[in-house]
Amino acid sequence: MGTPHSTLCKRCGMRGVRKRACAGRTQPYKMFAALRVPSELAIPTCGHCGAQLPDAQTAEALAAALASAFTAELSHRAQVALAEICRYISQRRLEKLAGLSQGYLCRVLSGRSTPSVPLVALLTLLAQAPQERLRELEVAWRQPSGDPSPAKQNAGQSAQP
Ligand SMILES: [Zn+2]
Numbered sequence: 001m002g003t004p005h006s007t008l009c010k011r012c013g014m015r016g017v018r019k020r021a022c023a024g025r026t027q028p029y030k031m032f033a034a035l036r037v038p039s040e041l042a043i044p045t046c047g048h049c050g051a052q053l054p055d056a057q058t059a060e061a062l063a064a065a066l067a068s069a070f071t072a073e074l075s076h077r078a079q080v081a082l083a084e085i086c087r088y089i090s091q092r093r094l095e096k097l098a099g100l101s102q103g104y105l106c107r108v109l110s111g112r113s114t115p116s117v118p119l120v121a122l123l124t125l126l127a128q129a130p131q132e133r134l135r136e137l138e139v140a141w142r143q144p145s146g147d148p149s150p151a152k153q154n155a156g157q158s159a160q161p
Pocket of ligand 1: 009010011012013014046047048049050051
């Protein structure tokens with residue numbers, strides 16, 4: 001039956017669509033498979049089938065909320081990755097390796113700068129195995145340009161003819 005304010009669901013045809021706010025909702029957004037939707041954001045939702053049916057006003061609020069959640073997620077991931085990477089290298093040295101201006105990582109850590117997607121991707125990969133990846137990057141930057149396999153120095157020499 002739903003409440004007096006509920007409307008028909010376009011998906012299941014039942015009367016039960018009304019604005020609901022709850023925790024634990026996610027949406028795919030850019031490269032993230034599941035970005036968290038703010039729990040306080042009310043979205044017209046069907047109480048029977050669970051379909052979310054945002055009107056124009058809600059869609060606008062949702063887009064703004066997701067954009068904000070996106071930058072927060074980038075900052076959070078960069079901060080987590082930096083905490084791991086900087087156990088092995090100074091911020092200044094990492095800034096040099098990544099071509100960043102001095103003090104930039106400090107601003108990322110404090111939330112004053114939002115890191116770009118490519119930088120978060122780099123930090124994420126470095127944080128998987130900081131010692132190995134940092135060494136590979138240092139070696140790679142020392143190589144002449146065009147060398148196809150700069151990081152294979154420790155791979156052994158057994159394939160040598
Ligand atoms: Zn429904």
